[in-house]
Amino acid sequence: MKNFRRAVSMALQYRWNVTAVVISAVAVAVFWGGNIGALYPIVEVAFQGRTLQQWVDDEIDKATEKTRELSEEIARLETLAADADRKEAGRLQDQLGMLRNRWEAEQTALGWANWLKPKITRWFPNDAFQTVVMIVVVLMIATAAKNAFIFSNLILLERLVQLVAFDIRKELYHHTLRMDLSEFGEQRVGPLMSRFNMDLQCLSTGLRCLFGKAMLEPFKAIACLAGAAFISWRLLLFTLLLTPLTALLIRTLARSIKRANRRAMEENAQLMNVLSEAFHGMQTVKAFTMEKHERLRFHVVSKKCLRKATRIAFYNALTKPSTELLGLAMIFTALIAGAHLVLNQETHLLGIRLTDRPISVAALLLFFGLLVGASDPARRLSDLLNGLQAGVAAADRLFPLLNRQPKIADPQDPKPIPHSFMRLSFERVHFHYTPEQPVLQDLDFQVRAGETMCIVGPNGCGKSTLVGLLPRFHDPVGGRIRVDEIDLQQFRLRDLRKFVGMVSQTAVLFDDTVYNNIRYGAWQATPEQVYQAAERAHAHRFILESLEHGYETNVGSGGSKLSGGQRQRIALARVILRDPQVLILDEATSQIDLESEQLIHRALEQFIQNRTAIIITHRLSTLELADRILVMEAGRVADLGTHQELIARCDLYRRLHDIQLRQTA
Numbered sequence: 001m002k003n004f005r006r007a008v009s010m011a012l013q014y015r016w017n018v019t020a021v022v023i024s025a026v027a028v029a030v031f032w033g034g035n036i037g038a039l040y041p042i043v044e045v046a047f048q049g050r051t052l053q054q055w056v057d058d059e060i061d062k063a064t065e066k067t068r069e070l071s072e073e074i075a076r077l078e079t080l081a082a083d084a085d086r087k088e089a090g091r092l093q094d095q096l097g098m099l100r101n102r103w104e105a106e107q108t109a110l111g112w113a114n115w116l117k118p119k120i121t122r123w124f125p126n127d128a129f130q131t132v133v134m135i136v137v138v139l140m141i142a143t144a145a146k147n148a149f150i151f152s153n154l155i156l157l158e159r160l161v162q163l164v165a166f167d168i169r170k171e172l173y174h175h176t177l178r179m180d181l182s183e184f185g186e187q188r189v190g191p192l193m194s195r196f197n198m199d200l201q202c203l204s205t206g207l208r209c210l211f212g213k214a215m216l217e218p219f220k221a222i223a224c225l226a227g228a229a230f231i232s233w234r235l236l237l238f239t240l241l242l243t244p245l246t247a248l249l250i251r252t253l254a255r256s257i258k259r260a261n262r263r264a265m266e267e268n269a270q271l272m273n274v275l276s277e278a279f280h281g282m283q284t285v286k287a288f289t290m291e292k293h294e295r296l297r298f299h300v301v302s303k304k305c306l307r308k309a310t311r312i313a314f315y316n317a318l319t320k321p322s323t324e325l326l327g328l329a330m331i332f333t334a335l336i337a338g339a340h341l342v343l344n345q346e347t348h349l350l351g352i353r354l355t356d357r358p359i360s361v362a363a364l365l366l367f368f369g370l371l372v373g374a375s376d377p378a379r380r381l382s383d384l385l386n387g388l389q390a391g392v393a394a395a396d397r398l399f400p401l402l403n404r405q406p407k408i409a410d411p412q413d414p415k416p417i418p419h420s421f422m423r424l425s426f427e428r429v430h431f432h433y434t435p436e437q438p439v440l441q442d443l444d445f446q447v448r449a450g451e452t453m454c455i456v457g458p459n460g461c462g463k464s465t466l467v468g469l470l471p472r473f474h475d476p477v478g479g480r481i482r483v484d485e486i487d488l489q490q491f492r493l494r495d496l497r498k499f500v501g502m503v504s505q506t507a508v509l510f511d512d513t514v515y516n517n518i519r520y521g522a523w524q525a526t527p528e529q530v531y532q533a534a535e536r537a538h539a540h541r542f543i544l545e546s547l548e549h550g551y552e553t554n555v556g557s558g559g560s561k562l563s564g565g566q567r568q569r570i571a572l573a574r575v576i577l578r579d580p581q582v583l584i585l586d587e588a589t590s591q592i593d594l595e596s597e598q599l600i601h602r603a604l605e606q607f608i609q610n611r612t613a614i615i616i617t618h619r620l621s622t623l624e625l626a627d628r629i630l631v632m633e634a635g636r637v638a639d640l641g642t643h644q645e646l647i648a649r650c651d652l653y654r655r656l657h658d659i660q661l662r663q664t665a
Contacts, residue, residue, distance in 0.1 A: 267301065312386060534570075
């Protein structure tokens with residue numbers, strides 16, 4: 001509940017909206033109880049062919065007469081009690097107590113009747129039929145007013161829920177952007193998307209239930225119970241004896257529903273993950289004719305979701321008849337007790353005083369009507385259990401994600417990036433994702449400013465992990481990386497990632513125009529600067545000649561409307577426009593055609609002049625750009641030197657070189 005209370009506190013920040021929701025709910029409740037209260041004048045007055053003036057006069061006469069009779073009886077018993085022995089005097093005193101209570105009740109009724117008489121005389125017609133018409137008109141006006149407040153309540157409620165959902169969605173997205181890259185490895189896309197989709201919807205449903213019916217229905221029940229208490233609060237308490245049993249049942253079911261909803265959300269996250277993997281890898285699925293396997297995998301996960309949904313439906317279905325049965329038991333208890341009081345004109349049942357004066361048929365019918373009016377909101381509240389518990393379960397999945405703090409963060413006292421530097425130093429750097437599987441071990445080397453260093457090695461030797469340490473996608477678990485004498489962790493992340501530019505093996509483009517993709521990360525760039533960067537990346541010509549709308553062409557999701565070489569040149573133009581001091585290329589030409597590779601090679605020759613560059617590659621043409629080459633094996637530095645030096649002394653480098661020669665022959 002702690003997490004759900006956090007969502008509620010976010011809603012309470014919109015205090016005017018919440019206040020308006022509460023006021024409209026209270027107004028609906030007042031009209032709800034008031035409309036049921038109209039049952040009394042209809043039965044007591046209209047059905048007997050009387051006017052309200054006649055009814056109030058009769059009430060005054062009856063109360064006056066009853067008060068006189070009770071006064072005489074009290075005086076008689078007081079006289080008898082004065083001459084009686086102790087035992088008889090005790091019995092007479094009990095009777096006197098009951099009579100005095102009855103006399104006070106009659107006096108109260110007389111006072112109410114005298115207070116009402118001038119108002120009824122002034123405002124209501126002195127005709128039975130016109131009285132009925134007026135009651136009906138008042139009921140219609142009250143119903144219209146109630147519906148107007150219901151409409152207002154629904155609109156205000158939805159606005160409140162959507163505002164909170166907007167805030168949580170925005171905060172969740174902002175927090176997701178700050179998460180470490182390692183978190184995206186652990187937190188797969190499907191479950192993460194499920195947080196934004198199903199979990200947020202369930203949380204919105206929970207808030208809608210809480211500030212909607214969970215607030216409105218109790219107000220309606222309170223209004224009815226207040227009316228029933230006005231008729232006889234003792235009879236109401238007698239009727240509510242079964243309430244604790246109902247509350248215990250609802251509490252037990254609520255816990256079961258919450259557990260079932262949490263498991264359903266987990267299974268839904270798995271379902272989203274299966275869908276995401278299948279849709280993103282559809283080409284592979286079809287190429288390997290794995291449709292049957294994917295159908296089976298989807299069937300298994302869907303079946304689990306079905307079982308969880310069925311369990312939720314079972315608990316939800318059990319809630320309604322159980323609470324309805326207990327509600328009927330309460331009403332039947334009131335019916336039996338009320339029937340005894342009316343038929344015998346008694347005020348006591350089993351020696352327990354339930355009313356101050358004998359209750360009339362009309363008052364008892366109104367009492368039952370108000371109980372039914374209170375039981376209907378209670379029944380509706382039982383229907384809300386699933387929505388509320390789903391919201392609680394969703395909050396328990398959403399807010400822990402928001403509470404997670406990134407391990408890689410800005411220092412408290414950041415240092416500025418130097419405008420020029422002498423070297424990048426890797427000093428005994430160690431890194432692992434899990435202690436049992438080290439990725440980098442004892443790396444110790446330097447990259448001189450303005451130098452181009454190529455990194456080669458077998459697949460899985462840690463090349464990409466190594467260059468990922470420079471922009472602090474990860475931090476070393478041991479050792480340090482320095483710019484001159486300053487540790488990377490002393491720089492602000494924003495400054496460091498402007499200092500380091502990166503082009504990866506797979507160019508990531510967004511579903512936007514070519515122009516916006518090039519200036520992604522440099523929104524302040526002018527059109528001339530964008531065009532110049534495209535020209536330096538040898539992309540300007542194909543953009544103008546091959547694309548229908550030139551720079552305003554939408555590249556599609558992930559750049560799907562462009563070839564691999566075109567995507568890579570746009571990605572290179574983006575880095576050129578950002579103009580970093582250190583350039584990292586991670587197999588940037590490994591998956592493109594020969595023509596694009598040659599164009600990118602020419603662009604790199606120009607761009608890396610007087611710039612520090614670290615290039616992961618296995619291409620001989622790219623190795624020609626290197627001042628020195630770092631050879632890696634099993635997460636360690638196998639050798640470091642020029643091409644000629646490595647050919648002469650490094651067996652691993654010679655093998656890699658010979659393999660590449662054979663592939664290009």
